[in-house]
Amino acid sequence: AQSVSQHNHHVILSEAASLELGCNYSYGGTVNLFWYVQYPGQHLQLLLKYFSGDPLVKGIKGFEAEFIKSKFSFNLRKPSVQWSDTAEYFCAAMNYGGSQGNLIFGKGTKLSVKP
Amino acid sequence: GAGVSQSPRYKVAKRGQDVALRCDPISGHVSLFWYQQALGQGPEFLTYFQNEAQLDKSGLPSDRFFAERPEGSVSTLKIQRTQQEDSAVYLCASSRGDRVSWELFFGEGSRLTVL
Numbered sequence: 001a002q003s004v005s006q007h008n009h010h011v012i013l014s015e016a017a018s019l020e021l022g023c024n025y026s027y028g029g030t031v032n033l034f035w036y037v038q039y040p041g042q043h044l045q046l047l048l049k050y051f052s053g054d055p056l057v058k059g060i061k062g063f064e065a066e067f068i069k070s071k072f073s074f075n076l077r078k079p080s081v082q083w084s085d086t087a088e089y090f091c092a093a094m095n096y097g098g099s100q101g102n103l104i105f106g107k108g109t110k111l112s113v114k115p
Numbered sequence: 116g117a118g119v120s121q122s123p124r125y126k127v128a129k130r131g132q133d134v135a136l137r138c139d140p141i142s143g144h145v146s147l148f149w150y151q152q153a154l155g156q157g158p159e160f161l162t163y164f165q166n167e168a169q170l171d172k173s174g175l176p177s178d179r180f181f182a183e184r185p186e187g188s189v190s191t192l193k194i195q196r197t198q199q200e201d202s203a204v205y206l207c208a209s210s211r212g213d214r215v216s217w218e219l220f221f222g223e224g225s226r227l228t229v230l
Contacts, residue, residue, distance in 0.1 A: 004157075032217070043119070044158070044206070044221040051217075090157050102171060103150075103219070105157030 002027055004093050006106035013081055014114050021076040021109050023065075023091030033074040034092040034103070035065055044090070050074065061085070083115045117141075119222035121207050127228045128197045136192045136225045140209030147190050148219065149182055150206040158206050164190060165212060197229045 007022035025031060035047040048059025055067040065076045074091060091106040120139040128134050140147050146165055150158035151174075160174040166187035175182070179198075184190040194201055204226045208219040 036221075043223045044208075044219075046218050049218070092157075102160050102163065102174075103158075105150075105159070107155070107157045 002093075002104055004091050004104050004106040006089075006091055006109050008109045009107070010110045010112070012112045012114065015083055016080050017113075019076070019078040019081045019085070019111070021089055021091075021111070023074045023076065023106060024072050025074065025091075025093040025104075026072065027093060032094040033065075033067060034094070035059065035063070035074075035076050036090045036092060036105075037087050038090070038108075039087045047076070047089070081111070081113050083113045085111060086113045087111060119207055119209055119220055121205075121222035121225050123225055124223065125226050125228075127230065129230055130197060130199060132197050132229075133193065133195045134197055134227060136194075136205050136207075136227070138190045138192070138207030138209075138222060140188065140190070140207070141220055143211070144209035144220070145187075145212030146210045147184055148208045148210075149190070149192050150208065151176075152204045152206055152224070154203070161192070161205075194227070197227075199229050202227055202229045 003026045005024045033050040036044045037047045038044045047063050048057050050057045050067045058064045063078050065074055067074050088108045088110045090108045092103045094103050122137045148163050149161040152158040162182045163171040164184045167184050179195045181193045204224040206224045208221045210219050
């Protein structure tokens with residue numbers, strides 16, 4: 001079955017530490033990949049997306065992600081986290097042939113940043 | 116409106132009751148989606164509308180779940196004879212519907228608790 005795996009359930013970092021959240025997907029064909037963020041008490045928001053082209057994608061708030069096709073991975077990175085990055089992060093993939101909304105989400109990674 | 120609006124935000128139902136959850140998408144958004152998010156899990160796709168047409172309902176877990184969008188705007192997700200396993204946050208999302216700048220905008224969700 002198609003799936004998205006996020007390696008870490010809960011990550012705790014101090015401010016200014018570097019962040020990398022793992023994401024792997026299991027599709028064999030063309031995929032569209034996304035990272036969403038959910039700040040405490042707020043709705044899911046799009047951080048960044050990959051459709052095609054440059055595999056290094058830059059998103060909002062200094063986040064970036066790299067699509068590595070050979071590894072079926074789309075890891076999220078940020079060089080220096082801030083307390084305000086405390087949130088839950090979801091990786092998602094859409095099968096190119098599927099309906100537009102048929103996103104498959106990972107279980108999420110909760111990030112806690114200590115001031 | 117400015118964002119996707121969902122109501123009620125919280126709903127407590129006794130097992131066996133019927134519930135109706137409402138979604139008001141961003142004005143002009145063609146596509147509308149429903150997702151279910153159980154505790155500790157990522158959102159799972161339920162169904163997808165393009166205007167008033169329900170193009171994909173493959174994620175609906177049983178025939179107790181029914182969604183409609185009769186005028187291509189507001190949508191209602193109805194759950195009949197609720198069961199405890201239906202307890203979850205139900206997320207609605209909308210998008211413009213074009214693949215070029217494809218992005219889902221999520222509401223804050225309706226948290227359903229079935230006792």
